[in-house]
Amino acid sequence: MKAYTYETVLHLRDTDATGRMFFPSAFALAVEAFEHFLLACGLPWTQWLRTGEYALPVVHAEADFLEPIQPGQPLKIAVQVERLGATSLHGVYEIVDPAGKTLARLRLVHVWLDPRSGTKQPIPEEWRVRLQAPDL
Amino acid sequence: MKAYTYETVLHLRDTDATGRMFFPSAFALAVEAFEHFLLACGLPWTQWLRTGEYALPVVHAEADFLEPIQPGQPLKIAVQVERLGATSLHGVYEIVDPAGKTLARLRLVHVWLDPRSGTKQPIPEEWRVRLQAPDL
Amino acid sequence: MKAYTYETVLHLRDTDATGRMFFPSAFALAVEAFEHFLLACGLPWTQWLRTGEYALPVVHAEADFLEPIQPGQPLKIAVQVERLGATSLHGVYEIVDPAGKTLARLRLVHVWLDPRSGTKQPIPEEWRVRLQAPDL
Amino acid sequence: MKAYTYETVLHLRDTDATGRMFFPSAFALAVEAFEHFLLACGLPWTQWLRTGEYALPVVHAEADFLEPIQPGQPLKIAVQVERLGATSLHGVYEIVDPAGKTLARLRLVHVWLDPRSGTKQPIPEEWRVRLQAPDL
Numbered sequence: 143m144k145a146y147t148y149e150t151v152l153h154l155r156d157t158d159a160t161g162r163m164f165f166p167s168a169f170a171l172a173v174e175a176f177e178h179f180l181l182a183c184g185l186p187w188t189q190w191l192r193t194g195e196y197a198l199p200v201v202h203a204e205a206d207f208l209e210p211i212q213p214g215q216p217l218k219i220a221v222q223v224e225r226l227g228a229t230s231l232h233g234v235y236e237i238v239d240p241a242g243k244t245l246a247r248l249r250l251v252h253v254w255l256d257p258r259s260g261t262k263q264p265i266p267e268e269w270r271v272r273l274q275a276p277d278l
Numbered sequence: 279m280k281a282y283t284y285e286t287v288l289h290l291r292d293t294d295a296t297g298r299m300f301f302p303s304a305f306a307l308a309v310e311a312f313e314h315f316l317l318a319c320g321l322p323w324t325q326w327l328r329t330g331e332y333a334l335p336v337v338h339a340e341a342d343f344l345e346p347i348q349p350g351q352p353l354k355i356a357v358q359v360e361r362l363g364a365t366s367l368h369g370v371y372e373i374v375d376p377a378g379k380t381l382a383r384l385r386l387v388h389v390w391l392d393p394r395s396g397t398k399q400p401i402p403e404e405w406r407v408r409l410q411a412p413d414l
Numbered sequence: 415m416k417a418y419t420y421e422t423v424l425h426l427r428d429t430d431a432t433g434r435m436f437f438p439s440a441f442a443l444a445v446e447a448f449e450h451f452l453l454a455c456g457l458p459w460t461q462w463l464r465t466g467e468y469a470l471p472v473v474h475a476e477a478d479f480l481e482p483i484q485p486g487q488p489l490k491i492a493v494q495v496e497r498l499g500a501t502s503l504h505g506v507y508e509i510v511d512p513a514g515k516t517l518a519r520l521r522l523v524h525v526w527l528d529p530r531s532g533t534k535q536p537i538p539e540e541w542r543v544r545l546q547a548p549d550l
Numbered sequence: 551m552k553a554y555t556y557e558t559v560l561h562l563r564d565t566d567a568t569g570r571m572f573f574p575s576a577f578a579l580a581v582e583a584f585e586h587f588l589l590a591c592g593l594p595w596t597q598w599l600r601t602g603e604y605a606l607p608v609v610h611a612e613a614d615f616l617e618p619i620q621p622g623q624p625l626k627i628a629v630q631v632e633r634l635g636a637t638s639l640h641g642v643y644e645i646v647d648p649a650g651k652t653l654a655r656l657r658l659v660h661v662w663l664d665p666r667s668g669t670k671q672p673i674p675e676e677w678r679v680r681l682q683a684p685d686l
Binding site: 295296298300301302303305306309327333335336337338339340341342343344346396 | 431432434436437438439441442445463469471472473474475476477478479480482532
């Protein structure tokens with residue numbers, strides 16, 4: 143599947159007193175990238191949030207931090223769907239600098255839940271189609 | 279009215295690359311203090327959040343930052359209800375170090391809204407009684 | 415002075431369980447806008463942060479929240495220098511939706527400090543020139 | 551090695567518009583717990599941060615989220631040193647509710663770097679002794 147790229151900058155809010163990125167912010171930036179990726183796929187997550195139609199929590203998250211990231215650093219976050227299971231989406235998020243050097247690599251696993259029962263449910267067909275063939 | 283005091287520490291998450299507190303975190307810490315203050319008053323805000331019975335947004339916030347705050351600094355946040363209007367609560371939040379020196383002073387104005395219409399509504403009588411005579 | 419406009423979106427990270435913007439995030443977004451404004455003025459704050467040449471803390475912050483802000487809401491933040499004092503910069507940050515409706519209005523006061531002594535110092539002439547005539 | 555337990559509450563700042571914990575906050579809470587753990591071991595990380603004597607970045611982070619976490623939920627975070635390598639500390643962070651039910655489990659890998667060269671260096675002997683026999 144094609145990768146979607148989200149561009150941002152490391153803002154002060156995402157640094158800490160060590161002078162570098164506060165690492166949990168990398169996960170927040172990956173979520174930002176995922177939000178834009180869904181919209182680029184034609185999947186209006188904000189509507190679904192209002193109506194409570196779907197719940198799509200993260201059940202697993204991991205990251206490797208390869209290079210320190212400085213305040214003001216321009217960043218590209220490439221979002222790639224690695225695997226679509228019956229009820230889960232495995233996504234890979236690569237944070238690179240403008241020269242293409244990888245600074246951090248993250249993996250998030252989202253699962254589809256029935257918002258009322260909290261039990262896993264199949265990924266809706268419309269989502270599956272759009273996630274597999276994003277018109278980016 | 280009596281002041282309620284919340285104790286915490288300036289964690290790395292609330293600092294930035296300048297080596298000091300990231301100032302918006304002072305507002306987040308004041309909200310933390312307010313959450314504990316409400317519980318100390320016997321006002322279970324988490325229940326009301328689940329049931330959607332009340333909405334209590336902040337319409338005004340301000341802060342003066344008197345001293346830099348270092349990572350690891352122990353903090354006391356004194357919460358004081360300054361004024362209870364018909365539909366609003368004016369609270370003052372004083373952040374002091376263990377020696378009693380004021381580091382920052384904040385003011386937040388919360389208003390009561392009808393969650394459905396979004397219009398202002400009177401502070402519920404139970405809240406008024408409890409906010410005026412906290413059993414801290 | 416001309417206004418600089420920063421565009422962003424209200425991401426999930428800046429919301430809370432009330433379903434709306436977590437208000438301290440408005441200050442974090444204003445800081446993001448200020449960072450981009452400085453760069454647009456030709457003021458490389460990231461260099462100065464590394465060399466420790468200047469310290470520019472916020473001593474006062476205030477905000478009025480006029481409308482609730484929903485997740486996914488596109489935002490424009492107009493940054494305007496309201497006043498340049500001898501040692502301070504008063505900035506106004508207006509958060510508007512794409513139709514131009516004001517959602518929140520913030521004011522931040524930054525002061526120039528000598529990083530070693532912590533005492534106020536005059537705004538450097540180069541900064542004053544650039545802040546007064548940004549080539550935006 | 552003995553576990554250290556840090557107690558906190560899920561504050562509004564750590565939730566998002568889904569009504570639950572914003573998952574990157576779990577990593578921020580683990581860092582909070584780590585900061586208190588170091589102090590409990592007699593390791594004054596705030597001093598070392600000021601002097602720039604050590605740099606101790608996180609190179610790997612992962613988490614499994616087992617249960618949704620609601621605003622206001624009291625939390626215990628048990629910190630356990632799983633392994634001390636030559637230059638790295640592998641820590642496990644278990645977030646449990648007051649009844650002892652595990653809500654999330656995290657693993658962070660910190661490495662010791664020379665702050666000037668950025669190269670890995672052996673864990674200082676004093677740190678090794680204190681981390682292996684915390685007087686909690």
